[in-house]
Amino acid sequence: MAAPMPGRPVAAVAIGASTGGVEALLQLLPALGGESAVSVFAVLHLPRERSSLLAEIFAPRCRLPVRDVQDKDPVLPGSIYFAPPDYHLLVDDGPQLALSMDPPVEHSRPSVSVLFESAAAVYGPRLLGVLLTGAGSDGASGLQAVQRAGGVTVVQQPADARMPQMPEAALACMTPDHVLTLEEIMSLFQALPCEACA
Amino acid sequence: MNAAPPSAEDVELRLLVEAIYHVYHYDFRHYARASLRRRMSAAMAHFGCRSLSELQGRLLREADVFTELLEYLTVQVSDLFRDPGYFRALREKVVPLLRTYPSLKIWIAGCSTGEEAYSMAILLREEGLLERSLIYATDINPNALRRAEAGVYDAAKVPDFTANHRRSGGHSSLSDYYSAAYDRVIFDKRLRRHIVFSDHSLATDSVFAEVQLVSCRNVLIYFDRELQSRALDLFYEALCRKGFLGIGLRESLRFSSHADAFAEFAREDRIYRKVDG
Numbered sequence: 258m259a260a261p262m263p264g265r266p267v268a269a270v271a272i273g274a275s276t277g278g279v280e281a282l283l284q285l286l287p288a289l290g291g292e293s294a295v296s297v298f299a300v301l302h303l304p305r306e307r308s309s310l311l312a313e314i315f316a317p318r319c320r321l322p323v324r325d326v327q328d329k330d331p332v333l334p335g336s337i338y339f340a341p342p343d344y345h346l347l348v349d350d351g352p353q354l355a356l357s358m359d360p361p362v363e364h365s366r367p368s369v370s371v372l373f374e375s376a377a378a379v380y381g382p383r384l385l386g387v388l389l390t391g392a393g394s395d396g397a398s399g400l401q402a403v404q405r406a407g408g409v410t411v412v413q414q415p416a417d418a419r420m421p422q423m424p425e426a427a428l429a430c431m432t433p434d435h436v437l438t439l440e441e442i443m444s445l446f447q448a449l450p451c452e453a454c455a
Numbered sequence: 456m457n458a459a460p461p462s463a464e465d466v467e468l469r470l471l472v473e474a475i476y477h478v479y480h481y482d483f484r485h486y487a488r489a490s491l492r493r494r495m496s497a498a499m500a501h502f503g504c505r506s507l508s509e510l511q512g513r514l515l516r517e518a519d520v521f522t523e524l525l526e527y528l529t530v531q532v533s534d535l536f537r538d539p540g541y542f543r544a545l546r547e548k549v550v551p552l553l554r555t556y557p558s559l560k561i562w563i564a565g566c567s568t569g570e571e572a573y574s575m576a577i578l579l580r581e582e583g584l585l586e587r588s589l590i591y592a593t594d595i596n597p598n599a600l601r602r603a604e605a606g607v608y609d610a611a612k613v614p615d616f617t618a619n620h621r622r623s624g625g626h627s628s629l630s631d632y633y634s635a636a637y638d639r640v641i642f643d644k645r646l647r648r649h650i651v652f653s654d655h656s657l658a659t660d661s662v663f664a665e666v667q668l669v670s671c672r673n674v675l676i677y678f679d680r681e682l683q684s685r686a687l688d689l690f691y692e693a694l695c696r697k698g699f700l701g702i703g704l705r706e707s708l709r710f711s712s713h714a715d716a717f718a719e720f721a722r723e724d725r726i727y728r729k730v731d732g
Contacts, residue, residue, distance in 0.1 A: 328676045328705050329487075329683075341705055344676075349489035356676045356705050357490045360532045374496075375489045378464075 273369025275391025277419025291320035373399025382407035565674030569603025
């Protein structure tokens with residue numbers, strides 16, 4: 258398969274993953290170049306204790322800075338944000354970061370769908386939504402919202418995912434722009450055209 | 456970011472919160488948009504409305520619809536001793552200073568269904584301060600206040616409550632404070648005697664008492680900067696000199712006009728102390 262492109266520059270990337278997500282993101286996020294100006298938001302379902310370690314794990318391996326998430330912080334270009342443990346992470350007008358303690362969605366807090374829907378409302382067609390490995394079905398309805406808002410949608414090939422359920426749940430209710438292996442998503446990230454670098 | 460024209464949904468949302476304010480006097484106009492959007496779409500699904508305009512039409516004509524909608528707009532889930540580190544810091548660092556007051560008033564702002572108010576009462580009981588304390592626990596949702604007052608929680612949550620309580624430095628057994636019945640637990644009336652649950656809005660009401668400690672956690676995240684500033688002004692006014700303010704672990708005081716009047720007291724646990732005024 259040829260290296261797929263989102264087709265147009267994006268301002269932000271929203272990524273969701275559950276089981277196997279840390280390993281997958283350890284391949285993907287370092288692929289983003291240090292000169293990239295995209296803002297990256299990631300929701301990983303993890304036990305509380307482990308998710309507070311995400312910045313420590315990722316910061317030394319990524320060329321983009323991993324930033325601490327504080328409510329109402331302005332979203333900076335060329336930055337990576339992880340949803341903090343036990344809060345939903347949302348993108349609000351501005352764009353700025355927003356947090357919520359609303360009930361779990363699809364048994365998850367943070368929830369991938371909550372992030373995707375909020376980012377879709379703010380970025381519209383300038384968003385790339387990526388749904389990766391995981392058990393459960395979180396993220397499917399959110400990725401649909403990304404698509405409805407005109408954003409680019411990518412689902413990891415179920416056969417390539419450590420846990421195929423999350424990708425399968427999305428594929429059962431929508432046709433994303435791309436269904437890709439992790440390797441292919443990596444090359445997409447390496448060549449990601451972003452607004453500010455265009 | 457280029458200024459795009461507002462979407463139909465954004466305009467509808469603005470009009471809807473205006474309508475709620477005019478008719479029902481609940482002010483959501485300065486709530487953070489992202490959460491408001493999400494809560495409203497959950498409500499739309501519940502009421503079977505295809506647009507916010509349709510929901511607004513029903514809301515203007517049916518008071519029952521608003522009562523139900525309020526549940527969607529204020530829904531929050533909490534635990535007893537949520538963020539045990541915060542309660543440990545209160546216990547180890549703040550309580551020794553609170554002991555110096557002959558009587559104590561504490562304000563839990565945005566108490567929702569009461570978990571934090573009961574946690575505070577248990578902590579004060581353990582530290583021997585409850586008898587001289589009064590806890591004001593306020594919220595805008597009358598249903599949540601009724602549930603808080605009842606002090607009844609799902610027994611399935613008790614293991615988490617107990618683990619949190621232990622990690623907060625609790626030195627009694629949590630089971631001393633509730634009785635279990637079927638799948639529920641009910642908290643002791645002797646705790647409740649020291650808690651006044653009442654209706655209060657950080658968006659529209661003013662200060663009602665002088666207090667030594669304000670605890671307002673994970674409430675500011677639902678407000679925009681302007682409303683955060685208003686709420687923090689109220690806390691500043693309510694606090695006595697050298698009083699304490701505790702906020703959520705991801706929240707800050709930076710949008711307060713009185714930010715300089717608060718010194719970090721327990722930084723990691725987001726506890727501040729009023730330094731002048």
